[in-house]
Amino acid sequence: VDTNGSWLAGELSRLGLYVSGRWVVGDREEAIQQAVRSAMSGSEVTLVTGGLGPTPDDRTRGSVAHLMGCELVTDPLLLERLRDRFLARGFSVLPKGSEAMAAVPEGSRVLPNPVGTAPGLALEEAEGSLCILLPGVPREMKGIFGKEVEPLLRSRFGDRLGGVVHRVIHTFGVPESVLMEELEALLPEDLGPVSLAYLPDPVSVRLRLTARPTVASPEPAEELRRVEALMEPVLSRYRYDAVSGDLAEAVGAALRRRGETLAVAESCTGGLISKRITDIPGSSEYFLGGVVAYDNEMKIRVLGVQDEIIRAKGVVSREVAEAMAVGAARHLGASVGVGITGIAGPGGGSDEKPVGTVCYSVVKGERTETRSETFLGDRSAIRQRAAHAALGLVLRTVQGTDG
């Protein structure tokens, strides 16, 4: 109920549960109760997200307690923990609203919040249906789900979740429809118990393989491996491996494995490539730093790009991207350098170089790889796609293949 539905739906399906949902807008107690009642009547577990915060429009806790016929009582341990968090943030007293967050439905189980203040709550109904309340802030909801709810569901439904097996393959540099066409040309029509789902996001496509055990093929994990092997000739050109799913993690692993160090010179992406690389814990092992040369003067002074190149070829050019990559590596003392320059828009485009034109270059020793592309979308999409493409080129260059 409320927001967060699609993420929860994905997680619950992954566990092998059947899922449907509903949501309500507003904070009217009757509307919340009606939605929760209708959800609980048809299911064994109901997850409710949102409305657990400290303000008067956060009504979920009370509405569900009343629906279940119990009262709110203050949990002394929870109150203590809330107070500690506020002291740690430098506030001397716990605000009244936050105090209300320590009130929990009688008989409910508190699910600690690893990343925020509002805990999750699990309420057992007389008929054996379980109702779990989670905060609406996605990061907190996900934190509690992973640490508390998933183990709870596994222990409750373990024997019935079945042997559904999933595998997610991450790709970059290929549109969803092209990937699908290339894979279809390769695969037999009937994949047996294995099904494919294409999961695109603005910068890349994930491919999810799902296999359910059947009488004919009781080992779904083997079926998955068989289909994955069939796809390998296509996938090898696009795939990367990363536990987090982040291409920057794969880039980091490749650099670390080969003992390389990286420096970045960014113009149009304005720090996004550096940000993405440093999203990865431990990136200080291979990432020395970057320069955001938004102003031309900085490209010349800090990176040593020659003024003549800028004047002759234009600031958005393969030559300037290359000079920025060389400058980054040399000035910052790294073995691999990336340079990127382009027009993220909305202004600055021309007929010859429209908004979305981006040149990027990776240098490693004697090797230089440079690309010029036109990315579609608005300013944010162009920047995200350009940063992603540059990370992909770093990965392929460091790996020594460039497909």
Next chain:
Amino acid sequence: VDTNGSWLAGELSRLGLYVSGRWVVGDREEAIQQAVRSAMSGSEVTLVTGGLGPTPDDRTRGSVAHLMGCELVTDPLLLERLRDRFLARGFSVLPKGSEAMAAVPEGSRVLPNPVGTAPGLALEEAEGSLCILLPGVPREMKGIFGKEVEPLLRSRFGDRLGGVVHRVIHTFGVPESVLMEELEALLPEDLGPVSLAYLPDPVSVRLRLTARPTVASPEPAEELRRVEALMEPVLSRYRYDAVSGDLAEAVGAALRRRGETLAVAESCTGGLISKRITDIPGSSEYFLGGVVAYDNEMKIRVLGVQDEIIRAKGVVSREVAEAMAVGAARHLGASVGVGITGIAGPGGGSDEKPVGTVCYSVVKGERTETRSETFLGDRSAIRQRAAHAALGLVLRTVQGTDG
């Protein structure tokens, strides 16, 4: 239905419509049809998102067409447009899956997609209920909603949407519960037709005021202004103005208004501050660039931070943050400089300086403002909160007040 529910719910409520929703997981035609049927039976407009893409698991178009009793026909104009987009991306032929995206339910109206390939579709039912299909990619869904769906709904329901008035106030540097307590102390219990909603996200809190016209107060806009004026003594300490809601926009506007230029030196935030500043179109007018000095050597060489300061005070210290801010302004030739250094984790913490310790500093002429804070959360949250706090300090320093 499907994902995107909470965003749509917010937009539709803003328009003054009553909203409820449901979603389904999977691509079974019957499940999709059941959800759409149940939604349409109780409402005048049904929005369906997702499942319009090029792959076989994208079943919405066909399922809804069959539900409404019509066939899919190829729209020649749409086919042409899809082909053009693929040519622009450098592909020579349109993949088969993408071709299927030109098939639309007979009699439906095509709602062009300003940022992607899959268009929206509007289907009129015999009983006068309207069903609108939108792609599931949030950026595309939002693009079509703003450009096509909102005008459509306004022209259809204009006279019945009523005079509901909203106002969103952006704040930073104050937790939700503290803001609430301070405002409650200031405001009368009864705000008449005005209601308040606190909308927290990981870095800040938005306050939304809503007023509906009543017989007693037929001018909700005036009621809003009255309540907002009452809150001003508290809000003035925390608020900022930005059309996009982004604090970086307010920072940019303040710099531009005063003719200042900015340079950034980042360590723990790894490019995030630069990224956020350059998210704003036109930021090249006041943003010269930044240095991501992830390695100590870079802090010394590129920013001119003295080695002795690092050794005496530690790299995460107020002194180093200050030296980085001064170095950024001086080396990059800007009138305002920001420096930030800290421990984003998960490693690198100590008893004295735990994970989350961040020092940041802003220099402007003779003035220096430096803060040391401990941010809670995981690596990503700490980096986001630290970057946000630093942007807030830039804003207050440039504005010449520091509340």
